Amino acid sequence: MFSTKRAFAGVAIATGAALALAGCAGGEPAETAPTFDPNEKVTLDLAFWGNDVRADMYTKAIAAFNEEYPNITVNASFLGFPEFWEKRQIEAAGGDLPDVMQFDYSYLRQYSENGLLLDLGPYLGNIISTDGFSEQALSIGVVDDTTTALPVGTNAWAMFLNDQLLDTVGVDGYEGDGSWEDYSDWIADVTDAGGGSVWGASDWTGRIQNFELQLRAEGKNLFNDDSTPGFTEDDLSAFWEQGDALRAGASVPQQRLEEIYPKSGFGGGLAASELTWDNFGAGYLGDLGVEADALSVVAPPTAKEGSKDLYLKPSMLHAISASTEHPEAAATLVDFLLNSEEVGAAFGTNRGIPASSTQLAGVDLDPLSQKVYDYESAIADRLGDAPPVPVVGYGTLEEKFRVLGTEIGLGTTTVDDAVTQFFSEISTVLG
Structure with missing residues (x-):
């Protein structure tokens, strides 16, 4: 279900100090491999930036997700890019970030170092499949040796x-x-x-x-x-x-x-x-x-x-709030948004060439996107690890x-x- 939100006035941007204080909301990594019980009824908040076109794509993606996970209700909202980050700053200061967020690379260090994003390490290769990702793609969302986000698409x-x-x-x-x-x-x-x-x-x-x-x-x-x-x-x-x-x-x-x-x-x-x-x-x-x-x-x-x-740079990423009450369900949603062929079919290249080859299989590449995909394949031997x-x-x-x-x-x-x-x-x- 979508709760469509627009730009709002009078937004105060939280300071770095406020973010640091909010960082105490971070949880401890799981000691054993986490699992998700599909029978558990869960509600998750999903936030992204974009427009009505992208919102329609998310609607289709969430509908496909609910066919497989009918007990997870996803409340999604979107804003324009500047307003999206203004609202995230306010939520971060109050320790109330959405469970799952579309994320921008330029904010990843700030939020990660303040303990605001969930350590995805325990979920990788478990709830979140990494089979379709290259090592270069997996290295993109690592801050201080901790994976706090995964790329949706790369360029x-x-x-x-x-x-x-x-x-x-x-x-x-x-x-x-x-x-x-x-x-x-x-x-x-x-x-x-x-x-x-x-x-x-x-x-x-x-x-x-x-x-x-x-x-x-x-x-x-x-x-x-x-x-x-x-x-x-x-x-x-x-x-x-x-x-x-x-x-x-x-x-x-x-x-x-x-x-x-x-x-x-x-x-x-x-x-x-x-x-x-x-x-x-x-x-x-x-x-x-x-x-x-x-x-x-x-x-x-x-x-x-x-x-x-x-190197490969993320067009955007997905991250999970460290304060989420449902990390396993949130990881399940992230896995679907990153790897599902149905999501690939819904978005095409709207979020860039999918970073996961599993999702790419569902995308019908237009002529220019095919050229870009061929280019990224051709430079594979020249790609190094992502920079800090x-x-x-x-x-x-x-x-x-x-x-x-x-x-x-x-x-x-x-x-x-x-x-x-x-x-x-x-x-x-x-x-």
Whole structure:
């Protein structure tokens, strides 16, 4: 049953201290393998963010769940993304989180470290089947050696190519992999052929994920498990300086990008390639007004051949409140939402390519989703373990990195000044 809730006014966001106090609601892990009695009548609250379309999908999923578990009543509610987290913060402060929650990666460390999420370890391979998950996928929801969430769907860093645009300028598509220098040379070739109307790409040094990829190739993390940066000022300076030649004319001028914002250079039809998460493809199709056969998905460059620099990131996760009164029933619901073919059929790729191959079997992939799935399969040998769960405040740092990259492109700041500003931001955000 759905209790449809909308955005509400006057919401006060709970402080980190309040969350820490609420953390005492956490329970002790079970000493023996837990089991669920299907004859027990249980009511669970399920919360997710989304819209009416996603709500209809959950309605179908819960109906399928109740065919198998008629004694579990699921009360589901949804909000828009910002309002969803505002309400979770208030509930966390009062120790009253929903039993099962759709969860976002950027909040996982905050809630896990405050003891607000159930340790799923005792339920894995037991109530929650892990047969359909890769080791990389299972590692995504681990904080401080404890699994507190499991991915619903995954995506990976990728390169999108506009094949129609490349045909127009007469340049072959980038083949994927290769070095960052190779990619920059290819960008320059496309730009030369484009004659001032088409560019090879935007300046890729403006994205923190590309910096992270280069760090991972050298065995480093962007941020470590103790929330310290895994790089030096010299590392960051060297990275941004790689864009000097691009900003001299090879990449889309930053001023031109400002004119078409919020579309990107790729989405605006100016650039023939773009590095981003592989679930952005549907948005590109809408921006460009093209069909899936107009786009290709290939692997990004690498700073070190044979490195495990790529990784799977969750499109979203499912987690269980540590204060739930029905952990076994909640785990049963999570298992169904993650592994059921019926749920796969209901959602398709609305929540990303399913992380569980068991659920994927129920999904009818559209042409673009098939390309993304084939891409993720092709990079299997390049996938490493997921990095530490994002530090609290990662979103702020990611945005600061983007803004500084923009200012470098506009010429309103230098690389040296940008490095100083970014490390100052790190000190402010991470203390």
